[in-house]
Amino acid sequence: MSSSGYYFVIVGHADQVVYEIELGGSNGQTTDNRHLNQFIAHAALDLVDEAMWRNTTTYLKQVDKFNEWNVSAYVTAGGLRFLFLYEHLPRSGEDGLKNFLTEVYETYVKLLLNPFYVPDKPIRSAAFDKKIQTIARKWNL
Amino acid sequence: MQSSTRLKSSTLDRSLQKTKGDANFSTFALLFSEMVQYSQNRVDNIHDLQNRLADFGKHVGIRVLDLFFLRVGKDKREVRLTPMLVFIQKVFWKFLFNREADNLEQHAQEANVYYLIERECLVNKFISVPNDKGNLNCASFVAGIIEGVLCTSSFTCKVLAHQGPRGTTYVINFDKSVIERESRLDSK
Numbered sequence: 565m566s567s568s569g570y571y572f573v574i575v576g577h578a579d580q581v582v583y584e585i586e587l588g589g590s591n592g593q594t595t596d597n598r599h600l601n602q603f604i605a606h607a608a609l610d611l612v613d614e615a616m617w618r619n620t621t622t623y624l625k626q627v628d629k630f631n632e633w634n635v636s637a638y639v640t641a642g643g644l645r646f647l648f649l650y651e652h653l654p655r656s657g658e659d660g661l662k663n664f665l666t667e668v669y670e671t672y673v674k675l676l677l678n679p680f681y682v683p684d685k686p687i688r689s690a691a692f693d694k695k696i697q698t699i700a701r702k703w704n705l
Numbered sequence: 706m707q708s709s710t711r712l713k714s715s716t717l718d719r720s721l722q723k724t725k726g727d728a729n730f731s732t733f734a735l736l737f738s739e740m741v742q743y744s745q746n747r748v749d750n751i752h753d754l755q756n757r758l759a760d761f762g763k764h765v766g767i768r769v770l771d772l773f774f775l776r777v778g779k780d781k782r783e784v785r786l787t788p789m790l791v792f793i794q795k796v797f798w799k800f801l802f803n804r805e806a807d808n809l810e811q812h813a814q815e816a817n818v819y820y821l822i823e824r825e826c827l828v829n830k831f832i833s834v835p836n837d838k839g840n841l842n843c844a845s846f847v848a849g850i851i852e853g854v855l856c857t858s859s860f861t862c863k864v865l866a867h868q869g870p871r872g873t874t875y876v877i878n879f880d881k882s883v884i885e886r887e888s889r890l891d892s893k
Contacts, residue, residue, distance in 0.1 A: 617890060618893075642770055643857055669771075
């Protein structure tokens with residue numbers, strides 16, 4: 565089984581995509597896979613919504629499973645949802661994933677502090693992209 | 706072009722922790738008075754002035770909640786209404802103003818109205834309201850902060866500031882979707 569990539573998406577308050585990125589794995593991700601990723605993430609949103617009102621922790625481990633894809637979620641204090649799709653846990657394991665999500669959260673808050681960034685609008689900053697990729701490499705994704 | 710990309714990556718790399726001590730109160734008071742004057746020059750009536758200050762506050766509130774979680778290292782969100790309000794009254798107020806708000810009360814008849822009372826509002830310390838301005842209360846800025854914090858954590862509400870006999874009162878009016886969710890979570 566080839567090592568597949570991971571798909572990470574930040575979902576805003578109105579269920580819109582604020583940021584999405586494909587990480588790691590092979591470069592042979594077809595457009596079909598991308599639609600499937602969005603579909604799986606969207607379907608998992610309901611479960612995340614339910615879980616976030618029962619569980620006060622920010623990191624919700626695995627919330628959903630679709631065929632061989634697992635979905636992990638991280639809910640921020642500001643009600644933003646981070647979804648992470650993976651087939652197999654990254655080499656650094658559950659902890660590595662949690663640390664990755666925490667660092668992405670920190671980077672997001674730094675972006676949020678920028679008064680020119682309107683919350684819930686799509687993030688199109690190249691520096692943010694690069695930073696996320698650096699964090700992903702750091703946690704062995 | 707190269708210097709601007711360098712600058713952008715540096716803001717995302719900077720630490721979120723506070724570098725030095727608390728901000729100087731006089732500096733803040735000066736900044737706040739400028740904000741009030743700026744708004745005053747652009748509105749026709751007091752209601753709009755209060756709305757503008759509340760908008761500034763919302764701007765702050767949305768951001769400061771996440772900042773608080775990261776600086777203090779808290780990782781348990783509040784999902785129920787009363788703990789959230791208590792959190793704002795005690796922990797969050799301490800983070801913002803270095804003291805706790807004095808009282809938190811619920812309206813006797815309407816379950817979706819809460820009052821948060823503090824004796825002396827920090828931002829109003831150097832603000833004097835002349836008689837022709839009537840009901841103006843610059844604590845609308847703080848009301849905006851509270852509204853920003855609550856709305857972004859999915860407790861949709863409207864917050865207004867009033868000057869009462871016991872001090873500055875923030876009237877928090879929750880949306881009925883919040884009350885419905887609360888009763889749903891209660892019954893689970």
